Amino acid sequence: MTCAEVRARLHAYVDGELTVSDITELDGHCVECRECAARVAAERELRQLLRRQPRDAAPPDLRSRILHRVRREAAVADRAPLAARAGARGGRDRGGAAAGGPHAAPAGRRTRGQAHRLRRARAAGRARHCGPARGGRLVQVAGRHAGDGAGLLASRHPPDGRASGGGATSDGPPTCCTRRDARSCRSSWSLRRRGRLTLPGRRVAYRDTSTSRTSTRDTGPSRGATGRPSTVSSRCWTIRRCSSAPIVARRAGATDAAVAHDVATDSRARDAGRAASRPRRRGGDAAYR
C-alpha cells in the first residue's frame, strides 16, 4: 500500500470502516512509514478531542414539555375514532400512527354478538371507555380474539330510533359523500390495491336501495367486532362514506380475483387518483332520511 492510498483511506481507517484485510495492510504500512503513522495518530487525536467534548444536556423542562405534548396527543388519538382522526390530520396515509386504538367507529345498531362480547369484556375488566361516539359511547375491548381492539358501542340511544349508519364520528353529524354506482367502488378498490389507501380496518356503510337497509362492514385485515361480510345484495348501492374514510367495496359475491380482474380491465382505474382527490360532497346524509 502506498502513502497516497493510505491518505485516501485515512478517515475510514480511523473510524473503523475498513475491512480486516485493508486494516492489516494499512497497519503494516504505518509500521514502516513514520509520516503516515503520524497522520493516523493526528487524526485519532482529533477524533478523541471531539469525543471528549462535554455534551450539553437537554434542559429538564424540555423533557417534561415534550412528555406533556405527547401525552396530550396520545389522549386525543385514543378518544377519536380512526376515521375522524385521519380526517382531522388531513391525510389518509397517516392513520397507521394510530395503530392500537379502536379502529372503527361503531354502527348505531349493536348486534347480539357484540352485546355479548361487551358484557363479557366488562365483566373481565377488559373494556375501556374511549369517548363519545354517534349513537352512544365508544368502548374499546382488549382481548385475543379476532376483532378485539375494535370499538364497540356501549350504549345505544339513536335520536329517532333509526340506525345511524357506520363511520360515526365522535362529535356532530358526519360529513358524508354519496356515490351511486359500483364504478367508484372499483376505483377505490384499485387505489387500495395499489397501496394508495393505506388505512386498515375502516368501517364502510352501505345502503341497499332496494331494501332501504343500511349495513356496515369493516375493511382491511382486522374486521372488527362486526367483521362479518356485508349482506348487501342489490346491484346498485348508495355508498356512504364518513369523514375521510375511503370507500372500499366490491360487488356482492365477487372474489378478490374477480375484483382484481375488474380493476385491471377497467380503464377508469387509471383515473383512480383523481377519483380519490375529488372533493367530498357535503350533506350526503340526506340520502338516509
Place this chain on the structure above:
Amino acid sequence: MALVHLDALYHVALRLTRNRAEAEDVVQETCLRAFRSFHRFNPGTNCRAWLFTILRNVFLNRVRTRGWEVLEAEMEGLDQVETAADTHVGGSPEEQLLQTVLHGDVDRALAALPLAFREAVMLVDIEGLTYREVAEVIGCPIGTVMSRLSRGRALLRRALVRFAREHGYVKEAE
C-alpha cells in the same frame, strides 16, 4: 423512546441551530413527529439515526421557512474548501496543540464549519454513527459522507490551529 436519546438530540440540535431556544423547539418538534410516525420506524435499525433524520428534516424545514439565505450562507463554504483536505499538515506540533486546546475553541471551530461538514463531523465524531447511517440521515451516498468528513476535519484542524495561535500555544513559524 425518543426521550432516551433526548440529550443526544438536543446536543445535535444545538450544534445545528447554534441557538438554545431554537434547539429546544427543534427537539420538541422532532419528538412529536417521531411519536406520530413511529410506525415508519424499522425495528432493528439504529433508532438514533432515525431520530437524527427527523431532526435534520425539522431543522431544514425551519431554515427554509425563514428564507434560503441562511442555507446558502451555510453552503457557501463548500466551494472554498475544495482543497482543504489536501493541505493536511501531519506533525508533532499539532498533536501538542490538540492536547492543550480549549473546549470553547472546539465549539467555536465546529460552529464555524459550513453546515454540510458540520453535520457529517458531528454525526460521525461526536455521535458515533457509521458512514452508512450518516449517509441515510443526510440522504447522500457514502462517498459524499467520506469526502465531507475529511474536508470538515481538515477545516476543523485549521481553525483549531488558528485559535491556538491566537492564544499563543503555537508560534507563527510552526
